[in-house]
Every structure is written in C-alpha cells, then in structure tokens.
Amino acid sequence: MATYQLPDEPRPNALQAIVTDPMWPFLGTLLIGPWFGLAWFAVNSAALGSPTLKRELALIGLALGGKAVALLTLFAALEAGWVDKGAMPYLYLIALGILLSATYGVYLLQARTFELFTHFGGQAKNGVVVLLVAMAVVRPYVTPLISGGLLGLVLL
Amino acid sequence: MNTSNASSLFALARQQMQQGHIDGAIQSLIGVLSLEVQNAAAHALLALCLVDRKRLAAAEHEARAALAIEPQSALAHLALGKVHYARRRIQAAEASFREAAALDPQSDMPPHALGALYLNQRRMAPAGECINTAIELDPGDPSNFSLLALWHLRNNDPERAAAVAREVLGQSPDEHEALVVLGWAELRLGRVDAAYEHAVWAVRNAPAAEDALELLCAVKARRNPLLGLWFRVSAFIAGGSGTRTILLLVGMFLGVRLVSLLLGDLGYPSAAQFVSGAWLAFCVYSWVAPTIFQRMLRKELEQVRLRPDF
Numbered sequence: 001m002a003t004y005q006l007p008d009e010p011r012p013n014a015l016q017a018i019v020t021d022p023m024w025p026f027l028g029t030l031l032i033g034p035w036f037g038l039a040w041f042a043v044n045s046a047a048l049g050s051p052t053l054k055r056e057l058a059l060i061g062l063a064l065g066g067k068a069v070a071l072l073t074l075f076a077a078l079e080a081g082w083v084d085k086g087a088m089p090y091l092y093l094i095a096l097g098i099l100l101s102a103t104y105g106v107y108l109l110q111a112r113t114f115e116l117f118t119h120f121g122g123q124a125k126n127g128v129v130v131l132l133v134a135m136a137v138v139r140p141y142v143t144p145l146i147s148g149g150l151l152g153l154v155l156l
Numbered sequence: 157m158n159t160s161n162a163s164s165l166f167a168l169a170r171q172q173m174q175q176g177h178i179d180g181a182i183q184s185l186i187g188v189l190s191l192e193v194q195n196a197a198a199h200a201l202l203a204l205c206l207v208d209r210k211r212l213a214a215a216e217h218e219a220r221a222a223l224a225i226e227p228q229s230a231l232a233h234l235a236l237g238k239v240h241y242a243r244r245r246i247q248a249a250e251a252s253f254r255e256a257a258a259l260d261p262q263s264d265m266p267p268h269a270l271g272a273l274y275l276n277q278r279r280m281a282p283a284g285e286c287i288n289t290a291i292e293l294d295p296g297d298p299s300n301f302s303l304l305a306l307w308h309l310r311n312n313d314p315e316r317a318a319a320v321a322r323e324v325l326g327q328s329p330d331e332h333e334a335l336v337v338l339g340w341a342e343l344r345l346g347r348v349d350a351a352y353e354h355a356v357w358a359v360r361n362a363p364a365a366e367d368a369l370e371l372l373c374a375v376k377a378r379r380n381p382l383l384g385l386w387f388r389v390s391a392f393i394a395g396g397s398g399t400r401t402i403l404l405l406v407g408m409f410l411g412v413r414l415v416s417l418l419l420g421d422l423g424y425p426s427a428a429q430f431v432s433g434a435w436l437a438f439c440v441y442s443w444v445a446p447t448i449f450q451r452m453l454r455k456e457l458e459q460v461r462l463r464p465d466f
C-alpha cells in the first residue's frame with residue numbers, strides 16, 4: 001500500500017524574505033525622517049501581503065498630506081499676520097501631531113498582520129541593520145537633496 | 157477491510173485531535189488517506205491539523221482537495237477559511253467561514269471561527285455577535301465561553317474576563333484557553349501570583365503551547381524589576397482601542413515637546429534639556445524592553461520541544 005504523501009512547504013518568496021517588525025519602519029520615521037520610514041512601511045506592507053495595504057497607503061498619504069496642509073496653513077497665517085513668529089514652534093506641533101497620529105495608525109494596522117505572519121511561522125528580518133545603515137550612510141546624502149522649502153519640512 | 161481500517165484510523169485521529177496530539181492525528185489521517193484517498197472529511201481534518209502545525213502550503217492543498225471531492229462540505233470550507241486566515245487573506249477567510257455557516261447552520265464551529273477572526277482584527281461588535289451565536293448553538297462547548305472571556309479581556313474588562321474564565325474552569329478544569337485568559341486577566345488586575353499559578357497550570361497541561369509559555373514569560377517580565385515598569389505602562393497604553401493608544405502616545409510626545417519649548421522660552425534651558433533627555437531615556441527603554449521580552453519568550457519556546465510521536 002502506497003503511503004499518502006503531503007506536499008513540501010515552498011521557500012518564502014523574495015519579497016517575504018524582507019519582512020521586518022513594523023517597529024523598525026516606525027523608528028525609521030522618527031530617527032531618519034518620514035520620507036524613509038513611510039516608504040519602508042509601504043514596502044513592508046507589500047512584503048507581508050497585508051490585507052490592509054490600501055488603508056495603510058491611505059494613512060501614509062494622510063501623514064504626508066496632512067503635515068503639508070498644516071504647514072501651508074501655518075505659513076499663510078504667519079504671512080497674514082494672524083500668528084506671531086514666536087508661536088511657530090508651538091504651532092508646528094500640530095503638523096507633527098498629524099504626521100505622528102497617522103504613522104502610529106499605520107504601525108498598529110501593520111503590527112496585527114505582522115503578528116499573524118510570525119504566529120504562523122513567518123521569519124522576520126532584524127531591521128536594526130537597515131536603520132543603522134540608513135542613519136549613517138543614506139541620511140547624510142539624501143537630507144541635503146530634499147532639505148529647504150515645504151518639501152523638506154514635510155519629508156524630514 | 158480497508159474501509160473498516162480507515163474508519164478506525166479516522167476515529168483515532170479525531171480522538172487525538174481532541175486530546176491535542178496533533179502530530180499523531182496527522183499520521184492517523186495520512187493512514188486514512190493512504191487507504192481512501194477520496195475521503196473529504198479526512199482531507200479537511202488534515203488541513204486543520206496542518207494549519208496548527210504551521211504547514212500552510214500543505215494545509216491549503218488538503219483543504220482544496222476536500223472541497224474538490226465534496227464542494228458542499230462545511231468542514232472543508234471551515235478548513236479553507238482557517239488556511240486563508242493563516243495566510244493573511246482576511247476577506248477570503250471571512251467568506252469561507254460564512255459559507256461553512258450557511259452549509260451547516262447548526263454547527264457552532266463557523267461562528268466560533270468568525271468570532272476569533274473578528275476579535276483578532278479588533279472588530280469587537282461583530283466578534284461579540286458571532287461568539288454569542290456560537291454559544292447559543294452549543295452552550296455545552298467550553299471553548300465558546302473561553303472565546304467570550306477573551307473578548308472581555310480585549311474589550312478592556314479583565315474583571316468580567318476573569319469571571320467568565322473561572323466559570324468555564326468550574327465546569328472543565330483543564331480548558332486550556334480559559335486558563336490562559338484567566339492568567340492574562342489576573343495579570344492585568346495586578347494579581348501576579350494568581351497569574352503565575354494559572355500560567356504554570358496551563359504549561360503543565362500543554363508544555364508546548366505557545367500562548368501558555370507567552371503568559372508565563374509575561375508573568376516573569378512583570379516580576380522583573382527592569383521589565384516590570386515597561387509591562388505596566390504598555391498594558392495601560394495598549395489596553396483599549398487603537399484610537400485610544402494613538403491618542404495616548406501622540407499626546408505624551410506632544411506634551412513633552414510643549415513642556416520642553418515652554419521651559420526654554422521661560423528661561424530654563426537646563427530644565428528643558430532635562431525633560432527632553434528624560435523622554436529620550438523613556439523612549440529607549442520602551443524600545444529595548446520589548447526586545448528583551450521577545451528574547452525571553454524565544455528562549456522559553458526553544459526549551460520546549462516535544463517528540464513528534466509524543
């Protein structure tokens with residue numbers, strides 16, 4: 001009698017091999033800048049095959065768009081003389097709050113998918129290497145390219 | 157002869173599954189399928205066992221084989237739903253569980269599975285409805301009440317979670333999920349010794365169960381002077397909805413920045429620096445502590461390896 005054979009498990013695909021704990025993209029947003037951390041979140045979401053990919057991308061858009069709109073409003077208010085220049089660092093916290101709230105939202109959504117991924121045997125890469133390399137090598141080159149102007153304020 | 161052997165092996169597999177001997181059940185089901193390859197129920201049960209053993213490609217193959225043989229099998233749809241869920245295809249999983257519920261409306265298994273899915277997605281209202289449906293369909297199944305206890309725990313009500321779990325354990329003292337939920341509830345209520353007792357009890361019953369080991373590790377972390385503070389803070393921050401967590405974390409960050417700016421403007425630059433430094437130290441601690449906890453957990457999990465034929 002032939003024994004019934006179970007199929008072997010395939011190796012994880014190339015995209016799955018770069019999955020990391022969403023804590024690392026979150027730290028990337030704080031330590032390197034939204035341009036880096038939010039892009040990393042998007043890649044990680046695709047690698048995870050996240051069922052909430054669209055919502056995560058919408059939140060990433062909200063983080064950047066929301067910060068841009070808040071900054072534009074602040075500058076318009078400053079030009080119109082509605083706010084004092086000394087109040088700008090305080091008001092900037094509103095823009096930062098919008099960015100951070102949306103980023104935390106992406107983190108929480110992705111953390112649930114990541115939990116499922118690891119629970120069912122998925123192996124995550126340690127993101128600390130990417131973070132350190134980006135801090136030491138990428139940031140010094142990219143920051144001068146995008147600093148200055150509204151784009152720099154939003155992305156850095 | 158073959159049919160009778162296959163029936164005995166199938167009954168043995170069901171018994172092994174009930175007792176949590178999943179590797180044994182897999183071997184028995186392979187035996188059944190070696191004799192009767194067209195047995196849809198055996199394919200479906202094998203798929204469920206393989207999901208438990210995290211062999212998802214093989215599990216999907218088995219669930220689809222069961223559906224190909226018997227497209228109207230509720231068990232096969234349930235098994236495929238569990239595979240979809242494990243592979244993070246949440247909508248497909250939901251659809252399969254609903255199909256299983258439609259095909260067998262008297263079974264509590266599809267609403268139980270749906271309730272667990274919604275609970276893990278933090279969709280508390282539909283999760284509660286499904287769990288109550290499962291309880292109505294089979295009030296004698298302790299696992300439905302354990303899920304209800306978990307629902308209360310995730311809904312930030314550890315008192316009720318503990319009460320429901322205790323009721324379950326009064327009827328079925330070895331109900332694993334209820335033991336683990338009760339342990340977590342005791343931990344949330346600050347009764348660390350009681351949590352430890354339940355964790356040890358759960359580990360003794362199921363030495364390889366990851367959720368029991370995670371609970372045991374959490375109790376150890378709570379007792380550890382270095383990790384205890386992080387454990388309490390994170391339990392407070394994460395205990396509630398996602399929106400509450402976001403508001404708390406962003407509020408803390410903005411509050412610190414605001415105080416730091418104010419102190420600087422009022423002429424206390426050293427105090428402003430101190431506030432920023434203290435916040436940075438808290439952040440570093442909150443990044444390091446979970447990593448230490450995860451390492452503790454991995455170590456704990458690596459210590460337990462059961463022989464497949466156990």
